[in-house]
Amino acid sequence: MRLIWSFRSRAAVAALALSAALTVCAQPALKDAFEGVFLIGAALNEAQFTGRDTNAVALIKTHFNSVTAENVLKWQRIHPEPGVYEFELADKFVEFGVQNGMVIIGHTLVWHHQTPRWVFRNEDGSQVDRDTLLARMREHIHTVVGRYKGRIKGWDVVNEALDEDGRLRQTPWLRIIGDDYIAKAFEFAHEADPEAELYYNDFSLENKPKRDGAVALIKRLKAQGIPITGVGLQGHYTLNWPSKKQLAETIRAFSELGLKVMITELDVDVLPRADAHRGADLMVRYQHDPKLNPYTAGLPDSVQRKLAKRYADIFDVLVRHSDAVTRVTFWGVTDRDSWLNYWPMPGRTNHPLLFDRHYQPKPAFYAVLTSAEKAKKSANKTR
Numbered sequence: 001m002r003l004i005w006s007f008r009s010r011a012a013v014a015a016l017a018l019s020a021a022l023t024v025c026a027q028p029a030l031k032d033a034f035e036g037v038f039l040i041g042a043a044l045n046e047a048q049f050t051g052r053d054t055n056a057v058a059l060i061k062t063h064f065n066s067v068t069a070e071n072v073l074k075w076q077r078i079h080p081e082p083g084v085y086e087f088e089l090a091d092k093f094v095e096f097g098v099q100n101g102m103v104i105i106g107h108t109l110v111w112h113h114q115t116p117r118w119v120f121r122n123e124d125g126s127q128v129d130r131d132t133l134l135a136r137m138r139e140h141i142h143t144v145v146g147r148y149k150g151r152i153k154g155w156d157v158v159n160e161a162l163d164e165d166g167r168l169r170q171t172p173w174l175r176i177i178g179d180d181y182i183a184k185a186f187e188f189a190h191e192a193d194p195e196a197e198l199y200y201n202d203f204s205l206e207n208k209p210k211r212d213g214a215v216a217l218i219k220r221l222k223a224q225g226i227p228i229t230g231v232g233l234q235g236h237y238t239l240n241w242p243s244k245k246q247l248a249e250t251i252r253a254f255s256e257l258g259l260k261v262m263i264t265e266l267d268v269d270v271l272p273r274a275d276a277h278r279g280a281d282l283m284v285r286y287q288h289d290p291k292l293n294p295y296t297a298g299l300p301d302s303v304q305r306k307l308a309k310r311y312a313d314i315f316d317v318l319v320r321h322s323d324a325v326t327r328v329t330f331w332g333v334t335d336r337d338s339w340l341n342y343w344p345m346p347g348r349t350n351h352p353l354l355f356d357r358h359y360q361p362k363p364a365f366y367a368v369l370t371s372a373e374k375a376k377k378s379a380n381k382t383r
């Protein structure tokens, strides 16, 4: 019995691999379709950059020319204890990008999540003072950025420092160091690799109050001569938020400040939400509710079409602003990898990306390719 099952499951895996391989050969590549428009990136997990998920690796090599580490460069993963750095996985991620000639992005240096408690504490448990925390931040940034100097092209230096109302988020970084912790992080990153591009990265910047806060923050940084290259709009979107107008205005608001704009974590959540939160705040969490998990057996055609239309709309805006937008990175490769299967509710089946759970392109993939063709045509016309 076990033999039959193992034969069957091996046959199933082989069939999946074959169909994934055929698909990879038959489709035009996203990165080629957008050549000269912007880079097309993906956030990679460990199974992908170590080569274990061979079907995903085939898709990544075919379609993407930029990679971001979804998790392995975060403070907790790379620097879990004082004086202890664990570079093994991060090294493999960077090696994957180098081997495949991809633009490698580092995510992230200073964030309020995934930073171990010890960073903000003395040995006796009391809170560290400003100078101690600045010294720890500098040491961390120098060690990590310095190690990958010349190989990681750009860093999300500070991640999610703003609240929805546009004010600085109350984090231990802000409370202990003060308002200038953001400027300091950029200065330290620039010291460690003067050639690296340095980004401020956040979600929901398409909403005006938060966007205005980010614009004010960046103006302050630029007035002080802080080396900031770009802004990352994370792009954790839904089927109806943000509007095309909001997205276009947001891109313009940052490009008018002389910054590069990139979409750094694109996905489109198709599942019903338990509340009005639009964004990606990891503090928002709910218990599993089967009523809010309607597409476990696959995405119905009607929703599949909505998702394709939504991606077409998003890319229409992006290609129209391709003078400002330098990279579009998806937060994952296939629906099976997406964090939206476990946030804000564990155990759901989400369908937010261009490739489905069987590594197959979805109608949204073709919609995005069509946007690329339009971009090329209009570029030819204006030439």
Ligand code: 9MR
Pocket: 070, 071, 074, 113, 114, 159, 234, 265, 280, 282, 339, 343
């Ligand atoms: O996708 C990431 C998930 O696997 C992690 O558990 C989580 C916490 O580290 O972070 C997710 O990625 C986040 C990114 O680092 C910052 N913007 C929001 C992303 C989705 O939560």
